[in-house]
Structures are given as C-alpha cells and as structure tokens.
Amino acid sequence: xxxxxxxxAVAQINPRLGDLEANLVLYEERAKAARGLGADLVVFxxxxxxxYFLKDMVSTVxxxxxAPEVKRLAELSRKGGLIAGLVEETSDYxxxxxxxxxxxxxxxxxxxxxYLPTYGLFDEGRYLxxxxxxxxxxxxxxxxxMLICEDxxxxxxxxxxxxxxxxxxxxxxxxxxxxxxxxxxQDDNARYxxxxxxxxxxxxxxxLVYANRVGFEDGIGFWGGSEIIDPTGVRLSKGRYYEExxxxxxxxxxxxxxxxxxxxxxxxxxxxxTINELARIRGRMGVTSxxxxxxxxVAPSEERPALRTRRVSRPARKR
Amino acid sequence: xxxxxxxxxxxxxxxxxxxxTNPPLLRCILTKFIGNExxxxxxxxxxxxxxxxxxxxxxxxxxxxxxxAANVLAIKMPYRTSSEESLLHADQVIACTGMASLQVDIxxxxxxxxxxxxxxxxxxxxxxxxxxxxxxxxxxxxxWKGLVLGTSNKTELLLGYGTxxxxxxxxxxPLGDLYKTQVWALAQEIGVPEDIIRKQPSADLWAGxxxxxxxxxxxxxxxxxxxxxxxxxxSRGELYAAGFAESFVRRVSDMVQHxxxxxxxxxxxxxxxxxxxxxxxxxxxWGR
Numbered sequence: 299x300x301x302x303x304x305x306x307a308v309a310q311i312n313p314r315l316g317d318l319e320a321n322l323v324l325y326e327e328r329a330k331a332a333r334g335l336g337a338d339l340v341v342f343x344x345x346x347x348x349x350y351f352l353k354d355m356v357s358t359v360x361x362x363x364x365a366p367e368v369k370r371l372a373e374l375s376r377k378g379g380l381i382a383g384l385v386e387e388t389s390d391y392x393x394x395x396x397x398x399x400x401x402x403x404x405x406x407x408x409x410x411x412x413y414l415p416t417y418g419l420f421d422e423g424r425y426l427x428x429x430x431x432x433x434x435x436x437x438x439x440x441x442x443x444m445l446i447c448e449d450x451x452x453x454x455x456x457x458x459x460x461x462x463x464x465x466x467x468x469x470x471x472x473x474x475x476x477x478x479x480x481x482x483x484q485d486d487n488a489r490y491x492x493x494x495x496x497x498x499x500x501x502x503x504x505x506l507v508y509a510n511r512v513g514f515e516d517g518i519g520f521w522g523g524s525e526i527i528d529p530t531g532v533r534l535s536k537g538r539y540y541e542e543x544x545x546x547x548x549x550x551x552x553x554x555x556x557x558x559x560x561x562x563x564x565x566x567x568x569x570x571x572t573i574n575e576l577a578r579i580r581g582r583m584g585v586t587s588x589x590x591x592x593x594x595x596v597a598p599s600e601e602r603p604a605l606r607t608r609r610v611s612r613p614a615r616k617r
Numbered sequence: 618x619x620x621x622x623x624x625x626x627x628x629x630x631x632x633x634x635x636x637x638t639n640p641p642l643l644r645c646i647l648t649k650f651i652g653n654e655x656x657x658x659x660x661x662x663x664x665x666x667x668x669x670x671x672x673x674x675x676x677x678x679x680x681x682x683x684x685x686a687a688n689v690l691a692i693k694m695p696y697r698t699s700s701e702e703s704l705l706h707a708d709q710v711i712a713c714t715g716m717a718s719l720q721v722d723i724x725x726x727x728x729x730x731x732x733x734x735x736x737x738x739x740x741x742x743x744x745x746x747x748x749x750x751x752x753x754x755x756x757x758x759x760x761w762k763g764l765v766l767g768t769s770n771k772t773e774l775l776l777g778y779g780t781x782x783x784x785x786x787x788x789x790x791p792l793g794d795l796y797k798t799q800v801w802a803l804a805q806e807i808g809v810p811e812d813i814i815r816k817q818p819s820a821d822l823w824a825g826x827x828x829x830x831x832x833x834x835x836x837x838x839x840x841x842x843x844x845x846x847x848x849x850x851x852s853r854g855e856l857y858a859a860g861f862a863e864s865f866v867r868r869v870s871d872m873v874q875h876x877x878x879x880x881x882x883x884x885x886x887x888x889x890x891x892x893x894x895x896x897x898x899x900x901x902x903w904g905r
Contacts (some may be wrong), residue, residue: 478639483642
C-alpha cells in the first residue's frame with residue numbers, strides 16, 4: 299500500500315571523477331545523513347556514482363545491474379527508497395546514463411536517459427547509448443517517474459510521465475553552470491532550470507524533485523541548487539548554489555489531488571489528438587510508419603526495459 | 618581605435634548587447650573553482666607571477682580568498698627595463714593581502730643569453746623573458762608544492778596575444794573565460810588597488826609599451842566585438858550593422874583564426890588506434 303505522505307531528501311554531492319569506491323562511500327555517508335533527517339527516500343544526482351565528463355572512462359566505470367557495487371546501493375535502500383545515477387552496462391555491452399530506483403534492497407525501476415546532449419560542451423552521444431522509453435512506475439510512495447537532466451528540456455517527456463500516472467517526477471541532473479547576466483545572483487542555466495521546474499510541476503500538477511550536483515570537472519562547474527517543487531509550482535525546499543548540500547522536503551500527494559481538481563489539465567489532455575498530429579508531422583518529416591518504432595501497441599508492457607535486438611531502420615543519413 | 622576607416626553597412630543599426638560582468642557572481646564561481654581544482658591536485662597552494670598588472674593582481678587575490686593568503690606565493694620577476702611602478706603595484710597587492718612573496722630579477726640570465734644573439738629584436742626578447750619567467754614559476758611550484766596559477770584572460774587568449782609556453786602556461790587559470798572588461802569589473806569587486814585598475818594595460822616588454830598601442834585597438838572595443846562574434850555568434854553582416862568597421866572585424870577574426878595553434882596541443886601525427894587527445898580522451902580531472 300503506497301503512502302501518500304513522505305519525506306524526500308536530495309544529496310547534492312561533488313563526486314570524484316571515475317572513482318567508484320570513493321563515490322560509494324559518499325553515497326553511504328549521505329544516505330545515512332538523510333535517514334538521520336527523517337528522509338524516507340534519498341535522491342542522488344545524475345552520474346554521481348561516477349562523475350560526469352567520463353569520456354573514455356565510460357566503459358571502465360560502467361556497472362551491470364548485478365554488480366557488487368549495485369548490491370551495496372541496494373543495501374542502502376533497506377529502510378527506504380534510493381535513486382542512484384550511474385553508467386549501466388547491459389549484457390550486450392551497451393552503456394547507458396541511467397537512474398536506478400531501489401526499494402527494500404531491490405531494483406524497482408531503471409530509467410535510461412533518452413535525450414543525450416551532444417552539442418556545445420556536451421559529448422554524451424559519443425559515449426553512451428540512447429534510452430528509448432519513459433515509463434512511470436509504482437513505488438511505496440505512489441506512482442513515480444524518473445527523467446535525467448536533458449530529458450527535462452524536452453517537454454514531451456514530462457507529458458508522457460504525467461499521462462502515465464506519475465505524481466512525483468525525480469530528475470537527477472549534472473547541470474553545468476554557464477552564462478552570467480547582470481543583476482542575477484545565479485548563472486543563466488540555473489535560472490532556466492528553476493523556470494522549467496516550477497512550470498512543469500504546476501502544468502502537470504505533480505511533485506518535481508530536482509537533484510543537481512556541484513563541484514568542478516576540468517573547470518566546468520555544476521551549480522547545485524537542487525529543489526523540491528509542489529504541484530502548485532511552489533518551492534518546498536532549496537539546495538545551496540555551488541556548494542554541497544543535503545535538503546529534505548515533505549511530500550503530501552493530496553496536494554496533487556487538490557491541484558488536479560482546481561486545474562484538470564491532465565484530465566482534458568487529448569492523447570489521440572497528440573498521437574494523430576505527431577504521426578502527421580512525422581510523415582511530413584519523411585519517416586513512414588513502417589520505418590518508425592511503431593505505435594504504442596508494439597511497446598513491451600514490462601516495467602524493466604527490454605533490450606531491443608533489432609535496430610529501428612531509419613533513412614540513410616550522410617555521415 | 619586605429620582601424621575605423623570604413624563606415625558600417627547601410628541599413629538599420631543593430632544595438633550592441635552589453636557584456637555582462639556580474640562581479641559578485643564571478644567572484645563566487647572563480648574562488649570555488651580555484652579551491653576545488655587546486656585541492657583536487659592534492660595541494661592547497663599556488664604560485665603566481667605577479668607583474669603589478671590587473672590580471673595577475675586579480676588572479677592572486679582570488680587565490681588568496683579561495684585558499685588563504687598564506688597559501689599563495691607571489692613571484693615578482695622584473696627585468697632591468699621593467700617599470701618601477703609595476704613593482705610598486707605588485708608590492709601593494711602583496712601588502713594588502715598578506716600573501717608570501719619573492720623577487721627574482723631575470724636580468725642576468727636574459728642579458729647573458731642575448732649577448733650571444735645581439736641581433737634579437739624586441740619580440741624575441743619579450744618572448745624569451747616570458748618563457749624565462751615561466752621556468753621560474755614552475756621551478757618554484759615544485760619547491761612551494763603548489764600549482765602555477767594562470768593569469769591570461771579571454772581577450773588575450775582569443776587574440777593570441779600572449780607567449781606560448783610563457784605567460785600562457787599554467788596549471789589552473791581562473792580568468793581564461795573572462796574578457797578584459799570583465800576582469801576590470803571583477804578587480805573593483807575584490808578590491809584591487811585603484812591605481813592598478815586605472816593604468817594602461819602593458820606586458821612591460823619594453824619601456825613605454827602598452828597593449829592597446831601595440832594592438833592598434835582598445836580592449837573595450839575589441840571585447841565588445843569578440844563577445845558578439847564568439848559568445849553570441851553574430852554574423853559578419855550583423856557585426857557591420859552594429860557599427861564595427863569591416864577592416865576591424867577582419868583583422869580581429871584573422872587574429873583569432875591564426876592563433877588557434879596557441880590554444881591547442883601540438884599537432885600529433887596519428888599512427889596508432891588511440892591517439893592522445895583525439896581518440897584517447899580523458900578529462901584532466903581523471904580520478905580526482
């Protein structure tokens with residue numbers, strides 16, 4: 299039976315690049331501290347078990363989900379939930395930027411980052427495989443979803459998660475600080491994130507738990523500022539900027555109910571309209587339905603992502 | 618500005634966006650950057666060449682704030698033609714922060730060297746001095762058990778206005794993504810003495826040398842151009858519409874393009890399957 303009221307913590311940490319053991323110790327320390335603050339669930343940032351700018355280290359730090367290190371993480375979830383950010387290696391040797399949700403010592407759900415930024419300072423597409431699904435999942439804290447950093451910059455991901463029943467969206471992130479403006483106390487990226495976090499939470503009437511990291515890797519800093527936003531867009535808790543922190547927030551799912559009564563946008567969402575129009579647009583972009591992954595009917599129903607053995611064929615592109 | 622012979626293209630004038638400075642935010646980010654990157658290298662100490670100019674003063678003072686003044690060793694390295702004023706300014710920075718300091722006169726080794734090559738022009742002599750200073754900084758970084766702190770700013774780095782393996786060499790550089798205009802604003806914020814901020818920028822390569830006279834344009838003007846060209850990616854046409862002379866845009870673009878080699882590792886001939894920095898790619902902070 300899922301609880302409707304619980305305390306969530308965000309561990310805003312500064313991991314060591316490529317040092318799994320050091321970061322596991324950091325996880326254990328922060329998870330313990332979070333429990334000490336009464337947290338039922340603790341969320342760690344994107345790739346915080348490994349560091350972010352891994353480049354050729356990706357295959358070195360990757361973990362299959364039955365690895366001893368993953369078992370150590372699972373142990374940390376004996377008394378509550380835990381979300382870890384790591385490089386997941388599949389049995390066919392693909393590497394994903396994954397968020398893993400643990401509960402009662404077990405893996406409950408894995409989200410593989412679907413949108414891999416490969417522009418500007420980012421290079422994820424060079425090293426990592428792309429996740430191909432967004433699924434909400436049931437936990438002891440109700441129905442939830444996970445999205446990783448850049449996933450959130452594509453509003454369709456939030457929409458899918460919400461329509462799939464999520465009342466809480468967790469977003470582990472490794473967002474670099476960049477851009478300064480006059481008269482603003484934080485960098486431009488921090489301000490943009492805060493804008494979309496509040497907007498999405500209110501638009502989709504759900505809790506949004508944003509877990510960002512801090513520290514520097516090769517001079518690139520991460521701005522921290524993790525936050526927990528309620529379904530009215532109100533910030534319940536906020537992490538410090540540019541410094542490590544541990545924040546907690548009280549989540550009461552009844553406030554999502556209230557917001558959905560006041561503003562029933564999700565109820566009124568016309569899925570068929572969206573599907574039809576997207577199918578039309580996809581056709582205009584030159585991809586026929588036989589070349590695409592196909593409609594929802596072919597999507598596997600299991601919660602854990604199954605490996606696709608056949609790549610979806612796409613029109614040949616010049617390399 | 619010495620290169621404004623041609624008016625901008627006809628048509629609507631384009632407003633030049635101001636370069637943001639936000640000194641309190643820069644101060645916060647850069648002190649955290651220094652603390653984080655220096656400590657990851659297993660030390661909390663840095664060595665910095667203090668010329669008495671605004672860039673090295675800002676770098677040194679940021680480091681003193683990030684690591685504690687006792688962990689910063691400022692080294693003054695004058696040549697016999699260096700200005701007395703520069704040394705006084707360096708001493709002001711040392712006095713107001715309480716950082717450790719050292720003076721190494723580079724005149725003997727420079728003069729002995731050029732006795733063998735008396736035909737060397739001012740450029741060769743200036744470059745040799747910059748590299749001589751670099752070797753001293755690296756030698757003392759070993760003695761002091763600290764990293765060499767860089768002082769090059771984004772304007773200089775983009776224009777290639779620096780000596781490769783000389784003043785451009787360092788382990789950690791807090792100012793490399795700041796235009797000179799931003800360095801000046803940050804200098805005010807962190808309390809660099811006014812005389813240092815107000816004086817004409819100079820590499821002090823020879824008596825009376827100033828950067829702006831040598832370059833042929835001012836830092837404010839070129840920073841505005843570089844900001845729009847590099848950071849905001851304005852097209853040539855848009856730059857002309859913003860009132861920049863074609864010759865100025867062309868000259869600055871050429872400087873950026875022709876100095877690209879200074880911002881990269883030396884060219885390595887690819888022979889193996891994994892070549893350093895091409896398909897053998899790791900962050901510098903590997904394991905830190």
